Amino acid sequence: MRIGILFLPLIASLACAADPSAGGKWLVGMSQCNLGEPWRVQMNADIRAAAQAHPEIEVVFKDAQNDTLRQSAQIGEFVNSGVDVLIVSPKEAAPLTPPIADAYRRGVPVIVLDRKVLGKAFTQFIGADNRTIGRSAGLWIASRLAQLPVVRAGGRARVVELKGLMTSTPAQDRDSGFREGIRGAPIDIVFEADMKWLEPASREEMESALAVNDRIDLVYAHNDPGAHGAYLAARAAGRADGIIFVGIDGLPQEGRVYVRQGILAASFEYPTGGREAVESAIKLLHKEPVPREIRLKSRFFTRDNLSRGGEWIP
């Protein structure tokens, strides 16, 4: 009891902190499913950067370390600690639907980032479309390969596809979208392998692709590290000059650097939505309406358009 009294001022000050009119800050909780991927590190960095322009909010980050149950628990912790807005980038849909719905029903606005949950018990979904990005990559690749002398002479282009973890939906969509984009084009997929998003694995698969194929015109990898690993394999074999490399993600410190170095011919951005999430959070805190869903537009980067900040995918 006495200890409880000791804590009273602390609790009171915390309560004040949640009310900016009293000079405190609004609390925004960000539940990230894992920070093992550069793309998700970038998402948090984007949120942090956007939040710096808004001194009235404070963002608290939690990393679920790729564990669904841990993320579920962290969402509960955020709600109990009285966050004013919750941003969640969920690991998977079904098991995280109930905790998100619970937070929503208890009056906490929830912004779901990147991967959707089931049902409608959240405030807003922000995400990009991997299938669209894959299709754009396919269309770009088809038109790029049509310029090859061998294709113009009536031959077919030979393409290697290095896939992300094929049990994950982003990899499935980047694959099916790509196949849609190249449909009808004179392209043969001569080698395809699952490199599980990992650069060393991609390099190993590309070494095998090079061993069994005397001619490869283009490599399409589901992420930029994969495309980079494939390039390293081709370079070691002395065959990098004859091959076009295309990747996905377009992170500033990764894919765009590779494009700038001339390693990748193109990288297709998969936007994080971090900035948009902070903008929505600010609107929600000021009781302004936000749309149910924001489909993020995506850019692609080539050496020619890099200095202009890329080109938007229609």
Added chain:
Amino acid sequence: MRGTLVRRWLGIPWVRALLALALVVSLGCLFNAGGAFLRWSTHRDMLRQISVYGILACGMTLVIVTGGIDLAVGSILGLCSVLFAQLSLHGGQGALAAVGLTLGAGLATGLVSGTLVARARIQPFIATLAMMVFARGLAKWSSGGQKISQAVQAPDGTFSYVDLPRAFDALGGSVLGGNIAVVTLVFGGCLAVSWVVLAKLRYGRYLFATGGNEEAARLSGVPVVRAKLLAYGLSGLFAATAGICQAAQELQGDPEAGTSYELTAIAIAVIGGNSLAGGRGGIGLTLLGALTIGYLEKILSINAVGESSRLMLTGAIIIAAVLLQRKKAG
């Protein structure tokens, strides 16, 4: 008479390990992917691929001989690849200083594991599990979770670019007209060092004695604590070597590098015929184990076997290889 001769030959561990390797290689000759398996470049690539794992397996062998296990090697690899990239890419340190400092850091982490095991008497599995988690955290913290690459981010978010130090090209490249990767030579060097330690030095016998029967070794005057410190320290040193090789090959320091590599290193040591119970084994067995695993992965890859079948086949063939050894031993 001939039967006993065959049996005696099959009683030798390295003959059995060689049999397992021959089994895998013959599979490769059978499924040669249109002749790809018969070209030297395929073997060169396999050797490059297995080198980083093999370097880890050298340290693992030293630890396994003492009856221990080192789960931290994958994380130390990641930590040291980040450190090496920070020192040489971003810090502008010379190659020698960067390599020296990184190896020192690896040795230090290994010695910490060794101290926890030998002096604090924490079980090797637990002590190195803790070190595995800690070193991964340290790698992520020091890199800010981002890969340390040629792109350097300024505080205002803009990027500048640094040139690739020559050490990266040298270590990540190949020699003899591109016919052998430099990392494979490094692997060879690590094998040689481990062989000298295990087969030529007095401390090698101490490692075997410690793993065979620790109490008996202690009573007969073997410096058990120092022997264990040596094993874990060298394991850390080899993990740092592997980290430098990994960074040089990827042209960056990745804080996630080496995740789950410790399991492959253990598999290499065990498939070669080193006993997890300790006291028995040798570095030649580890080399044979590395080649077996390397060829297995390469054969599945050049034949473009799907991921699910690949995992099942790898599991089945590992068990087959180990059973083959056991059966002939009996």
